[in-house]
Amino acid sequence: MPQSTGSNPDFPTRLSVDEARSRVLELCASRRLPAESVDLDDALGRVLAENVIAPHDLPPFTNSAMDGYALRGADLPAQGERRFRVAGQVLAGAGDAPSFEAGACVRITTGAPLPPAADTVVIKENVTVDGDAIVIAAGERVGANVRPAGEDYRGGETALRAGDLLTAARLGVLASCGFARAKVARRPRVALFVTGDELVPPDRPLGFGQIHDSNRYSLGGLLRGAGIEPEPIAHLRDDPDALRVALREAGERCDLVISSGGVSAGEADFLPGLVTELGRVHFWKVRMRPGMPALCGEIGGALVFALPGNPVSTIATFLMLVRPALRALQGARETGTRSWKARLAAPIVKKHDRAEFLRASIVTHDDGALWATPLRSQGSGMLRGVAEADALIVVPEHTHELAAGAVVEIMPLPGLC
Numbered sequence: 401m402p403q404s405t406g407s408n409p410d411f412p413t414r415l416s417v418d419e420a421r422s423r424v425l426e427l428c429a430s431r432r433l434p435a436e437s438v439d440l441d442d443a444l445g446r447v448l449a450e451n452v453i454a455p456h457d458l459p460p461f462t463n464s465a466m467d468g469y470a471l472r473g474a475d476l477p478a479q480g481e482r483r484f485r486v487a488g489q490v491l492a493g494a495g496d497a498p499s500f501e502a503g504a505c506v507r508i509t510t511g512a513p514l515p516p517a518a519d520t521v522v523i524k525e526n527v528t529v530d531g532d533a534i535v536i537a538a539g540e541r542v543g544a545n546v547r548p549a550g551e552d553y554r555g556g557e558t559a560l561r562a563g564d565l566l567t568a569a570r571l572g573v574l575a576s577c578g579f580a581r582a583k584v585a586r587r588p589r590v591a592l593f594v595t596g597d598e599l600v601p602p603d604r605p606l607g608f609g610q611i612h613d614s615n616r617y618s619l620g621g622l623l624r625g626a627g628i629e630p631e632p633i634a635h636l637r638d639d640p641d642a643l644r645v646a647l648r649e650a651g652e653r654c655d656l657v658i659s660s661g662g663v664s665a666g667e668a669d670f671l672p673g674l675v676t677e678l679g680r681v682h683f684w685k686v687r688m689r690p691g692m693p694a695l696c697g698e699i700g701g702a703l704v705f706a707l708p709g710n711p712v713s714t715i716a717t718f719l720m721l722v723r724p725a726l727r728a729l730q731g732a733r734e735t736g737t738r739s740w741k742a743r744l745a746a747p748i749v750k751k752h753d754r755a756e757f758l759r760a761s762i763v764t765h766d767d768g769a770l771w772a773t774p775l776r777s778q779g780s781g782m783l784r785g786v787a788e789a790d791a792l793i794v795v796p797e798h799t800h801e802l803a804a805g806a807v808v809e810i811m812p813l814p815g816l817c
């Protein structure tokens with residue numbers, strides 16, 4: 401029966417969060433997933449595998465930004481009013497734009513090509529219609545309401561770069577460039593296991609000593625939020641034989657294997673021993689709280705993350721280690737989470753030497769400053785804290801006391817989990 405690895409492991413242990421994340425990124429760099437071409441409808445959340453060059457100007461032609469009248473700016477009255485004959489109209493989608501003589505104008509709609517003779521659009525609301533003419537008063541700006549060709553992207557310009565995450569707006573850029581498909585990294589194949597004899601599904605009654613399995617849903621949700629549909633999620637008992645079979649098989653088919661639970665020091669914590677037996681441990685234990693017992697290793701072709709079972713530890717280690725791995729495997733340029741600065745609304749005292757990720761609410765004051773208040777529920781088994789938090793306050797390893805008003809780093813949670 402595998403044992404938890406002994407006191408002199410041949411892998412690094414108790415790494416800082418930065419060291420652990422750097423190691424993860426290094427491991428992912430040699431495991432980059434190949435590219436594939438996907439329809440834009442399936443490209444949201446994927447990572448671009450090549451630069452995208454705008455094949456033409458965007459917008460492709462100079463056009464009107466408003467519904468109104470296109471004319472020559474030089475004809476606008478410097479004072480008083482002036483009459484313009486309406487020589488025709490040009491609607492968005494028109495095949496060509498009519499020409500018109502000096503002192504006249506053309507009715508135009510938003511997005512319609514600007515007639516070559518025009519350089520200005522006066523909005524409808526600012527004109528008085530008088531039969532087949534309009535009257536414009538002084539005060540209009542020459543060149544107003546015109547969107548020049550290429551004002552957004554120039555033809556030949558790099559519009560998106562390899563490694564960009566395809567957001568909704570970036571899908572719009574691809575489509576505007578005339579691309580119906582995108583070359584993106586293949587999505588990682590991910591196996592997810594929750595382990596523990598005490599776990600029962602949420603729709604089953606609890607027996608003595610049992611709890612409902614929440615990590616399946618938190619981790620499943622985090623994965624789906626990262627654009628990954630995991631394989632069917634298996635619940636495994638604390639049985640080394642069952643765990644061994646499941647890990648070995650997942651290592652053969654997947655790029656990433658994630659487990660929750662069984663990675664600490666208890667009698668039924670088989671993960672460290674099994675990863676050692678079946679593959680290799682890259683590191684075990686990270687100086688973070690919650691989440692210290694996290695393990696990273698490999699089995700077969702898969703990178704393995706054995707995450708601690710405490711529900712908040714599971715979430716925190718996913719955010720700090722697994723999500724960067726998912727992004728790095730796909731070649732994303734940004735693998736981390738953007739952090740912000742805020743002031744502490746209440747003092748913090750911390751006794752340990754691990755980086756702490758405190759669950760916090762955030763408010764903005766009238767001067768624009770953000771203030772972070774640590775919530776009361778900080779236990780690594782207390783989902784309430786992370787469910788109610790706006791952000792995590794990052795308290796560095798060797799910081800033990802922070803006064804109210806101190807500036808701290810925060811990681812906003814909406815969008816994170």
Ligand SMILES: Nc1nc2c(c(=O)[nH]1)N[C@H]1C(S)=C(S)[C@@H](COP(=O)(O)OP(=O)(O)OC[C@H]3O[C@@H](n4cnc5c(N)ncnc54)[C@H](O)[C@@H]3O)O[C@H]1N2
Pocket residue numbers: 594595596598599611612613614615616660661662663664665666669690691692693707708709710711713780781
């Ligand atoms: N003697 C020591 N004990 C513990 C240590 C240690 O260093 N020495 N580390 C503690 C820390 S820190 C953490 S975090 C936990 C991690 O333990 P495991 O990863 O081995 O996880 P389990 O023991 O299996 O479970 C911990 C906790 O979480 C609950 N759990 C597990 N899976 C789920 C799930 N799918 N849904 C909801 N809740 C789950 C489980 O019932 C336990 O209460 O170890 C400390 N102990």
Ligand code: MOO
Pocket residue numbers: 688689690691692693708710712713780781
């Ligand atoms: O690393 Mo654990 O999550 O503190 O309870």
